[in-house]
Amino acid sequence: MTDDRFMSNDWRPVLRTPDPAVRVVDERFRRYVVGTAKVERIATGFRWAEGPVWFGDQRSLFWSDIPNNRMLRWDEATGETSVFRSPSDYSNGNTRDSQGRLVTCEHGTRRVTRTEYDGTRTVLADAFEGKRLNSPNDVVASSDGAVWFSDPCFGILGDYEGFRAEPELPTHLYRVAPDGTLTTPAPDLAYPNGLAFSPDERTLYVVESRSQPRRRILSFDADVSAGTLSNQRVFIDAVEGVPDGLRVDEDGNLWCGWSGGEGLDGVRVYAPDATLIGAIDLPERCANVAFGGRSRNRLFMTATTSVYSLYVNTRGAR
Numbered sequence: 066m067t068d069d070r071f072m073s074n075d076w077r078p079v080l081r082t083p084d085p086a087v088r089v090v091d092e093r094f095r096r097y098v099v100g101t102a103k104v105e106r107i108a109t110g111f112r113w114a115e116g117p118v119w120f121g122d123q124r125s126l127f128w129s130d131i132p133n134n135r136m137l138r139w140d141e142a143t144g145e146t147s148v149f150r151s152p153s154d155y156s157n158g159n160t161r162d163s164q165g166r167l168v169t170c171e172h173g174t175r176r177v178t179r180t181e182y183d184g185t186r187t188v189l190a191d192a193f194e195g196k197r198l199n200s201p202n203d204v205v206a207s208s209d210g211a212v213w214f215s216d217p218c219f220g221i222l223g224d225y226e227g228f229r230a231e232p233e234l235p236t237h238l239y240r241v242a243p244d245g246t247l248t249t250p251a252p253d254l255a256y257p258n259g260l261a262f263s264p265d266e267r268t269l270y271v272v273e274s275r276s277q278p279r280r281r282i283l284s285f286d287a288d289v290s291a292g293t294l295s296n297q298r299v300f301i302d303a304v305e306g307v308p309d310g311l312r313v314d315e316d317g318n319l320w321c322g323w324s325g326g327e328g329l330d331g332v333r334v335y336a337p338d339a340t341l342i343g344a345i346d347l348p349e350r351c352a353n354v355a356f357g358g359r360s361r362n363r364l365f366m367t368a369t370t371s372v373y374s375l376y377v378n379t380r381g382a383r
Contacts, residue, residue, distance in 0.1 A: 076106050076109070076348065076371070078103045078104060078105055078106070079103060082100060082101045082102070082103060083098065083100045083101075084102070084103040084104055084375075085346075086103075086104050086331070086345060086346040086347070087102075087104070087343070087344075087345055087346075087375065088343060088344045088345070088346065089342075089343055090341050090342055090343055090344060091336070091340055091341065091342035091343070093336055093340075093342045094334060094342035094343030096378060097314075097318075097334075097343065097377050097378045097379045098343075098377070098378065099376050099377060099378050102375060102376040102377070103375070104345065104347070104373055104374075104375050105373060105374050105375070106371050106372070106373050107126075107139055107144070107146075107365075107372050107373065107374055108137070108139055108146040108371065108372045109370055109371035109372070110370065110371075111130040111133065111137070111369075111370050111371065111372075112130060112131070112132040112133050112369075112370070113130065113131045113132050113226065113352070113369060114128055114129070114130055114137075114352065114367035114368060114369065114370065114371065114372055115128065115129045115130075115131055115157050115158065115310070115352045115353050115367055116128050116129040116156065116157050116158040116159040116169075116170070116203070116310075116353060116367070117159070117353055117354065117355035117357075117365045117366075117367045117372070118159040118160055118161060118167070118355055119355050119356065119357025119358070119361075119365065120161070120167075121357065121359070121361075122165070123140075124140065124141040124142050124359075125138050125139060125140050125141065126138070126139045126141070126355070126357055126365050126372070127139075127149055127159060127167070128159070128367050128372060129153060129156040129157055129158075129159065129169075131155055131156070131157055131172065131220075131226045131227075132155075132225050132226055133151075134151065134152045134153055134154070134155050134173070135148055135149075135150065135151035135152065135153050136148070136149040136150040136151070136153045136156055136159075136169075137149055139372065141358070152173075153169075153171070153173075154171040154172070154173035154174045155171060155172035155173035155220060155226055155227045156169045156170065156171050156172070157169075157170045157171070157172055157200075157201070157202050157203065157220065157226075158170040158201070158202055158203035158204045158214070158215075158259075158310070158353070159204070160204045160205050160206050160212075161206065162179065162206040162210065162212060163206055163207075163208060163209070163210045164210075166179050166180060166181060166182065167179070167180040168180075168189070168204055168206060168212055169204075170200075170201035170202055170203060170204050170214055171201065172200040172201075172219075172220025172221070172226050172227030172228075173220070173227050173228060174191065175191060175197050175198045175199065175200055175201070175220070175221070175227075175230075176188055176189075176190060176191035176198065176201065177189045177190045177191075177198075177201045177204060177212065177214050177241065179212075189212060189241045189245070190214070190239060190241050190247050193234060193237070193239070193247055193249070194234075196233040196234050197233050197234070198216050198234065198239075199216050199217060199218045199220070199221055199232050199233075199234060199236060200216070200217065200218060200219055200220025200221050200226075200227055201214050201215070201216050202214070202215045202216065202217050202219060202220070202257075202258055202259075203215050203258060203259045203260055203310055203353070204260075205260055205261055205262060207262060207266055207289045208266060208289065209243065209289055209290055210243035211240055211241060211242050211243055211289070211292060212240070212241040213238065213239070213240050213241075213250075213260060213269070214238075214239055214241075214260075215236075215238055215239075215254075215257035215258055215259070215260055215271065216234070216236060216237055216238070216239060216257070217236045217256035217257060217258060217274060217275075218232050218236060218256065219256070235252065235253050236253070236254060236255065236256050236257060236275075237249040237251070237252045237253065237254065237257070238250060238251035238252070238254055238257045238260070238271060238294075240292050242292055248292060250285075250292060250293055250294040251271065251285065251294050251297070254271065254273055254283070255273050255274070255275040255276045255277070256273065256274040256275035257271050257272070257273060257274070258271075258272040258273070258274040258308075258309060258310070259271070259272040259308070259309055259310035259311045259321070259322070259353065260272070260311075261311050261312050261313045261319070262287065262289075262313065262382070263313055263317050263337070263382070264313060264315055264316075264317055264382040264383075266287060266289045267286065267287055268284055268285065268286065268287060269284070269285045269287040269294060270282055270283070270284050270300060270311060270313070270319060271283045271284075271285070272308045272309060272310075272311065272321075274307070274309075279302055279303050279304060280303040280307050280308055281299050281300075281301060281302050281303055281308075282299075282300045282301035282303070282308055282311070282319070282321070282335075283297055283298065283299060283300060284297075284298055284299075284300040285297050285298075300335075300339050301319075301321075301335060301339055305325055305329055306323050306324055306325025306326075306329035306333075307323065307324045307325055307350075308321045308322070308323055308333070309321070309322040309323070309324065309351070309352050309353060310322045310352055310353025310354060310367075311353075311354065312354050312355060312356055312381060312382075313381070313382045314356065314377075314379040314380060314381055314382055315379060315380045315381070315382050316337075316379060317336075317337040317382075318334055318335065318336055318337065318342070318379070319334065319335040320332055320333075320334050320354050320356075320364060321333050321334070321335065321354075322350075322351035322352050322353045322354050322366065322367075323350075323351055324350030324351065324352075325350075328346070330346070330347050330348070330349055330350045330351060330368075331344060331345045331346045331347035331351050331366075332344065332345040332347070332351055332354060332364070332366055345364075345366070345375060347366065347368050347373060348368075349368040349369040349370060349371065350368060350369050351366050351367070351368045351373075352367050352368065352369070353366075353367045354366050354367070355381070356380065356381020356382075357381070358376070360380060361380040361381040361383075362376060362377055362378070362379065362380050362381075363375070363376050363377075364376075364377050
């Protein structure tokens, strides 16, 4: 039986299609719109939903509810939502590594961990050059087995999403090599946040949350095997609103969680040439996204208090 805490009756999808919440800004986006698909709310009752990750072998979506110090699991077959891990050490971003294991950023412990097949956790990173990390935020894995993560200070700014503390390190982007070596391919970014690789892994996109005068999304040329980044440039200057977590589809489009009030809260979709091509409006700010479902063609969106989904005519990049 579905727990009533995770579903409420105060939100309803539209009855007609196409869903007006799915907006074509550039004609290139129209091919990705499934005309009969609507935005669905699959679960609600959270304080700050973040870090969605899809496990196809379990037909389940996992995500973090940071202030409630727990991780949740939604079962696609039954539609039920349950608590996966509590306490979660104020988990935030999640991904799967090259062997399918869960990798999690934890604010409370200021570390990145890997959940092994038997359920135990291995610490991948918790310090750099003898100093504690700030509060690892979001994470992706590359095909060579490395793990890349951002480390802003959001989890130590107060006691709501972790524990208040003084930062010991600048806000870097890190890489954990397959042998466990920790390096900083992009040091001293202004609060790096969401990150994602292009389908060919030759480009890494990183949200910079405290850049001035506006937030922006950076792009880097990536050499995954060498673990290096070069040619930093501004991909998106967020004139309006705030970008957060992002994922890339098979055609290289960026699907970015966005906030900024009515008309901005939801998801913005950018083509590889940085043109805004589409938007998905949500009734609350969207923190992060993930592709899942049988064919990786279902976009899951973690918003402030809820998780939404939408079938699209593309697939998430592997």
